[in-house]
Amino acid sequence: GCGARAGDDTAGAGSSAAASCVDTSGDTIKLGFLNSLTGGMAISEKTVSNVLHMAADEINAGGGLLGKKIEYVQEDGATDWPTFAEKTEKLLTQDCVAAIFGGWTSSSRKAVKPVVEKLNGLFFYPVQYEGLESSPNIYYTGATTNQQIIPAMDFLASKGVKTLFLAGSDYVFPRTANAIIKLYAAKLGIKIVGEEYVPLDKDDWTSQVAKIAAAKPDFIFNTINGSSNVGFIKAYYDAGLTPAKTPIISVSIAEEEAPAMGHEVTGNYASWNYFQSLKTATNPKFIQSWKAYPKSSGVTSDPMEAAYISLYLYKALVEAAGSFDVNAVNAAAKKNTITFDAPEGKVTLDGENHHISKPGHIGRINADNQFDIVWASDKFIEPDPYLEGYDWFPADIRKQLTDAAG
Amino acid sequence: MTKKPWISLGGIGVFAVLLLAVAPLVLTDHWLNNLGKYCCWAIAAVGIGLAWGRGGMLVMGQGVFFALGAYSMAMHLTLETAGDRIPAFMVLYDPLAPLPAFWEPFRGAGFTLAAIVLLPVVVAGALGYALFKRRVKGAYFAILSQALAVALAVLISSTIRETGGDTGLSDFKYFFGFVLNDPANRQMVYLIAAGLLIVCLLAVWQFYRSRFGELLIATRDAEERVRFLGYDPANVKLVAFVVSALMASIGGALFVPIVGIITPAEIGAAASILMIAGVALGGRASLFGPALGAIAVGWGQSSLGSTWPDGWTYVLGLLFIVVILFLPNGLSSLPARFTGRARRTPVEQPTPAIAAAELEGVRS
């Protein structure tokens, strides 16, 4: 027999989704963690997975979620986007977890999105990304563009930067981020003098850096991800480029990544919301707990902190909702009262777009591979994934995107 | 080669009953869907068995043909989902540009189906013709085919607006008019995949028992010698290669509605090698070996990869080593080993001057 056809459209949101199989009767509640523990992205995602474990342990030690201990199911996304989709479905339909935490690359998130939407599950995504997305089934605890990219551009403008070179990995986040950067740069009067992409899994940047050297930009905007950054920084240094004359601002080099680049990276900038060097009330405890954690990597970083937030945010959500039910959680979010006293400061959840408010920071890498904070936004920046508050972003694109998203 | 071909036919029958009747009854939706995915790999594996096991061509780049089917299907489903708008991901990079010209024909269901069948035939035909006529073989062929898969994967990754890049194509709502979210329709897609796997098995069953099957083995073992019997070995290999490409394409095409996403990683070096892993595990030259091996590897990835991700990589690595080292003819050679009914096979050839001489003449 055949099922529904395109015409008889009952395929509204979640109509065919099987009733949730989450078991809330016992004294534990299952959560799913979905990170790449193998393959190329394991380089970054292992730490995120570990910090999720730490957060779960902490919450359990404090009594759990609605009095139930967290029982987590760790899944390996294996740096393979279809696997992310498969595991999401498995976690939701076989393990019956109440929510899933994880993902790193935007590609992995885009693979998870249709599945959580189809099955009406919950996914908490902890990494800065390119924005222009929202989903009733995803909570974004990393920065959207107006919380990381735009502050970085503002910072550059304030430094009187006139020419900018864009260097990125060849995938959705850098491509989209750079599209936005170009729009904003036009508005700011910054000239883009070049744009280069190299595949994620390729390290050698010498040819591209030669082009950068020839273009002599005031600043380099770096959206490279992962190990490729090491090659980029080394080629940059070898070509005789220096932070004094041609500084780099990165959005994916953090305390975790910097050590692998050696001294060559020192003196360059990064835009993040969280730095280990931040002086907030809760940061010391976070750093201390992490350093003491058995699977610790020794330093804290923005994506880790965002992952840490995500679990606590969920805790706040279920407590506000008094239930693990997805619709109840979303309803609780809608009240816009969910906050968490995060290491980066007190963040507030936007119940409409499921992002959180964040402070903007620019740090400069010092010899200890820590960041000296050189700029901070004057207040927490409200999330604006579709850049509705920015007139330079073309309304028709926004409309097309929101239309396409349904 | 099988002594009693009808036993194999019976085997296919049993397999068909298991896949088409038993599995839908006993498996949950999730596992049925996973089994569907393994069937797609199995279809490609059956083709690899033909080309590699019987034909001696170590096709390390079947991802290329998998991609042709998969992306043909994915483009069609993307357009079906987008309706008359341009696909959402394209808006991100350049909202004003039109739909790339090569997308346009994939709106048509008929064109798409034809492309899934004809594209691999044409591409494999041209490629195989160029390589086999020039007598590119052995390790050269293996590495070249792998390089091709890598090149295609990188190409797709680097053309985000045209192909979706590294993120791939996903979020399909409809499958030729059927709503993909509907469990009944998903089961239908599964049945199509399982059914096509059976069809492919039947096709190679006939190939193996035919004279062509023997000629293929002859070509594998002594390609140059075949020339002196009046055959052009390039043509013999070409047939096997094209058929295997077609199967990979069909596997790829069904992968898309079942898994709901296709990305360059599914066609690149690692994915192409994983397809080989299943074939090696099951038994490259046997009828059922490749299909069962592919299903086993897929299952291992889903289940062991879940419970023991670090371990799974080791298991997979060891699988390659142990199977190739101790069971070059795969698990399907085990029964024969134990029952002792094994045919006399020339295990240890007295090396005549010609046998080991040139690397390019080397097989398996």
Next chain:
Amino acid sequence: MTGASLVVTDLRVEFSGFVAVGGVSFDAHPGEVRFLIGPNGAGKTTCIDAVTGLTKATGSARLGQTELLGKQVHKIVRRGIGRTFQTASVFDELTVLQNLDIAAGLHRRSVSLLRARRGIDPSIERALEETGLTGELTTPAGILSYGQKQWLEIAMLLVQDAKVLLLDEPVAGMSQDERTATGELLQRIAAKRIVLVVEHDMDFMRRFATRVTVLHQGKVLSQGTVAEVQADPQVQEVYLGTADAITEA
């Protein structure tokens, strides 16, 4: 029946400067067992290589009206030229029957390749009997002995119905009575086909050759009947040697 003859004229083969065959002419006709002899390296195998398309050559080699040089190997075979190799090469993993069946398949339509074999071709049965391999029907060719492989090669030529059989040292590794059997087989075959044999076994040549061509350093040194050739002092000098060598009577 008088089939077409093989006529080789002014055949030349050069390997980056080295002239392996430098203007050889000879002919062979159905009904005779033609021998090609000469010292090691004289160019005998190279001649066969050239005629069968394995090596590029100039000059001409015709079967009847058809020029063979310049054609692809498998096309030459389809014209009815068959050969064996100095080192026997058969399909090790296939049985004797399968080896022969493939050889017989040359003139089949290609669609028929997709069907399974039913029964044994009468031509295959005949070839098996001729070569005494009937008992080895289902033996994988890889485990035949060296001599058996050579018979299998001849059997393959028979079933592929070659008009010309070019045999490169076909009795290598055979014992005396096996040589005799093979020689007699060749005589029978030669009744209707062209048989050209390269051999160093002079006894074998004496017994079975109708005409002999002697090559030396890529040129024809002598040509004629066994007696004529044996009597040629040049042939004695470069090839046969004087009578004091220990030879088998």
Next chain:
Amino acid sequence: MLELTDIEAGYGRTRVLHGVTVPTGKVVAVLGHNGAGKTTLLRLAIGLIKPSKGRVVFDGEDITSLAPNQRVKRGMAYVPQGQQAFGQLTTLENLQLVADGRRRGKALIEAQMARFPALEKFATRKAGLLSGGQRQQLAIARALITEPKLLILDEPTEGIQPTIVAEIEHTIVQLAGEGINVLLVEQHIGFALQAAERYVVLASGFVTQTGEGGMAATSTVRAAMAI
């Protein structure tokens, strides 16, 4: 010198040799039809295959489990059937390969080149490009350079022009005279028996006859082999 006692051996599951014992002697000829197991026996003697039963003793030492190269070091040399040479190496390199590390290596090579003029002529040619007979000459030369105590020859005159056949046969007799032992497979029964001190006839892997060499044996052997 070489004792092969009660040998059973084969390939995979196929048994080829059944309880074969080879008589000892200075020159021992192994005779038999196609496929009788002669080559198998010689491959076993040099160590390329291992017996499932039986012993191989060389110079009083049990070498049943030694690798071929170790047997060569102890003074065995082997000329396989089928004109085998290292095709990618030049003729000279083929010879240097075995002369390396020997005293008077150069002289040994020169001596063999004098014996086989073709080798001198094509010294710099890749052995893979030589004619069959030239390759066979090379193979014999290679074996002789090692100055073996025991020479194992599998149809050494196969494919060689009569003048050189005579030369090789002469060499074999001469070597035997110099005290080198020879294990010989040869289809020229006449020559084999003339040169041999002892002979053994194999049929389907069984020993069907053994005896003393010499012309007198020819007719008995002929009779034994004519099945």
Next chain:
Amino acid sequence: MDALIPQLLNGSAQGALLLLAALGLSLTFGQMGVINMAHGEFLMIGAFSAYLVQQVIAASDLSIPVALPVAFVVAGLFGLLLEVTIIRWMYRRPLDTLLVTVGVGLILQQAALQIFPSQGVPVEKPSWLDGQLTILGYAWPMRQLFTILLAAVCVAALSAWLKYTSFGRRIRATVHNRDLAETTGISTRTIDRLTFFVGSGLAGVAGVAASLIGGTNSQMGAQYIIPAFLVVAAGGIGQLKGTILAAWAVGVALAFFAYWTTGSLAQVLAFILVIVFLQLRPQGLFTVRTRSLA
């Protein structure tokens, strides 16, 4: 036009790195017929060796010169281990070595991921490699010069070894026909081990060079393996001079393609170039013909 000199130099350096990665393969694949897909991981082992040496000898000016021989030996020993445990059983099945070593590569990658920090480790460049050398108006990074020099030294050492020692002959003989080699008195076991040791060791040296260019982490080997094989194939199996020429050509092509197009497309184009080339010359730049039928 002003791109000509810089990209030529830059391409030469890329070619030198490729050559370093391909050199060991040219030996193990070209001479021994073993298709070692774990070669990239041996390269990774070399890079991690450099890191470990730097843990002991902190001064990078000194540690890199020390790391080169250490990496050679460490990677070589891994290669030896592989040969002794696995490869030795597979000399008659070259295509199968490909699959077995894929498995070995997977295991080594995963082990590296678990043993070392997952983000990778820093390998500090010696200060004498800082700076640039200005040639025809192009500031040529010293590090690139170093790569070229290192490749040149390795090539010279390797070809001398193959040419002027009897090992070279023995290796080639063993590849051509194992049984025959064995029965002419060559200990093929020793030859195999030694060759594999040297071939893998060269990967280790390449790893040190690579660690100065990109990241040192579990994934680093993967990006070299296919290009390196293509280089060996395009050069002609077992042909050292072919390998050198092919590596240089691919390096320069990559540099120019990357200059004219993007880094991604450059890779695609370079691959296609090699594939087309091999279609035209299936046996590579330099070929060895023999008369055998195989």
